Amino acid sequence: MLDVRRVVRGGVKERDGVLICSALGLRHRGSDPEAVADGLCSDELFVRLGGRSWRLPPWFTSRSRQLPSGTLPAAMACLRHFGSGMSLILATLGVALAVGVAFRLLALIAMASIGLVLAASILVHELGHVLAYRILMGAKAPAVLIVRGASCRVLRLSGPWRADVTVVLAGSVAPVVAAACAWPLFGLAPSAVLLGTLIALGHVVGLVLPFGDGAALREIAHGR
Structure with missing residues (x-):
């Protein structure tokens, strides 16, 4: 029950x-x-x-936890907490990819691959926020991680406007950095590297949208 x-x-x-x-x-x-x-x-x-x-796990309902002190513990807590919410999605996509490879279903392989890279980019995005917040606002600055399925959010204190802008931008920049680190593997998996790069650039484009990080940037600008 x-x-x-x-x-x-x-x-x-x-x-x-x-x-x-x-x-x-x-x-x-x-x-x-x-x-x-x-x-x-x-x-x-x-x-x-x-x-x-x-x-x-918080697949369908919300769960929050306090961000621990320290940079590395905060980063690990971010990956564990947000990963727990996305674990059902990741497992489903992993099974779909395995089935696609086993039966040579190219469409299923493509859809599962896109989903996995997108999910991974979300984790990296939120990790970027957390790392920037810890580095700029201090090892003990309070914050809360809130997750519900693939919906991940970091609720934190506001600081100096430059620090706030950097924390917001760090989320969108982190997937780009991860994609850049993957480019030496282009010869082995060109499609995966290109897909990761396009999705990473999509996070940057998201800064101009009227919600998410784009809305956060505008709030900071109006609050100056």
């Missing part, structure tokens, strides 16, 4: 039904949707069988 439970994140205080995260200046009633959206609590999915229950 499936059971959805609202779980309060570590580091959050609860007072008279109100969840408070003083480090990030957040305060919402535990029953409000904003409490989940801002990572104060999570709607987590459990499977109950007999007298035991198991918590499922």
Whole structure:
């Protein structure tokens, strides 16, 4: 039997039904949707069988966790947490790729490859935000990682505008750096390298869009 439970994140205080995260200046009633959206609590999915229950990864429901101190621990936590949300998608794409290779289904191979590279680019994108934030704002600067399936978000403190701009840009630049590092392998897998490069450039193009990192840049510009 499936059971959805609202779980309060570590580091959050609860007072008279109100969840408070003083480090990030957040305060919402535990029953409000904003409490989940801002990572104060999570709607987590459990499977109950007999007298035991198991918590499922955040494939369909949200889960938040506090970003640990330090650059390397923060980077590893980012990959683990966001990877857990995308694990079902990654596994499905991996199986599709294996089936495509086994039966020589070129269309399936192409679609699975695009999906895997796109999913990997999302992880690298969020890792770029986290690394830049840790380097520029300090090893103990508070932040929250919020994931739901392929939807990944880093909720953090604002800093000097130059640092904020760099943190936003780092997410889009990180896939480009990763793609550039893959170019020495062009002779071995030209299609994969070109695909990764095109998807990486798509992250940069996303900076001009009216949502995501593009919206964040405009908010920083208007707040100066």
